[in-house]
Amino acid sequence: MPLTVTQLENGLLVEGVQDFSLSQILDCGQCFTFSKLDSADPLTETWHGTAGGRYLKIAQRQDGALLFYNTSPALFEQFWKSYFDLDTDYAHIKSILSQDSVLAKATQYAPGIRILRQNAWEALCCFIISQNNNIKRIRGIVERLCQSFGEELEHGFFSFPAPAVLAGCCVEDLAPLRCGFRAKYLIDAAQKIHSGEIDLQAIAVMPLAQARSELMKIYGIGPKVADCALLYGFYRLECCPMDVWMKRVFAILYPNGLPDCAKDYIGIAQQYLFHYARTCPQAFEPKQEVLKPTPQEVLKPTPQEVLA
């Protein structure tokens, strides 16, 4: 279905958007720079935040239509349409993934998830911060990073600091972030990128294995953070970041790996499964579904009783 774009006095109305939920997209662990506004209107939800050095306030009506506040048609076409991945047919992708029963459940649980096309440097910073951390605290550290070293945009929001800014910092300079041992990792990433030793533009067009090993030259970037940067910062859908949640998913639901139907969209499948595992734990806890005895088993004598 084609999008219908209408210019209003306060922004841009975009109708015909399918398979899109603001809260699912912005709160599923791929992005840490948007926050939900308290809305007087229960029929809409409104978020605001930053991406690529731009501030955006955006609302979604209950019928699915989107309102991009203070956004020109040109800016929508050039930036936000791509950022929200609106040219990708998620209905098609979900229909393929749903050939597998678990993925069918995970996609139905949060059918409005999309993979954002984020700025590579910003995603890299966020996922350096993410290691051995929780999403709530990641948001706070990212916010302090931008407030402390970025440039003010609008409404108290700040851009990400450029690599050059962090490259000139020492660990003590980053103390206000309260990011712990990750400060030295951020600085090394900034220095290698600012000096040109690591070229994000070049990584964007490298074969995956080479891109991955290039990112892992940064002190503090291992396989998982590299995969997150590649998936979210470079839109490499063939990456499947393996964090503690996805390790649970594989241990419990996919001991033999993902099914064949996921092979072209592993990164997207990963996002549905990650969100499902993290926010719907009762669907995943091994103890309840897997180990709970059936009524027959409760009545059956134990092996010890049989042997007695």
Add this chain to the structure above:
DNA sequence: ACCCAGGCGACGA
């Protein structure tokens, strides 16, 4: 108080 969080580097076997 305790365990855990979108891990990683250092170290020893």
Add this chain to the structure above:
DNA sequence: TCGTCGCATGGG
């Protein structure tokens, strides 16, 4: 090459 441990901080 593989397991194990410490790391900063704070949420639940």
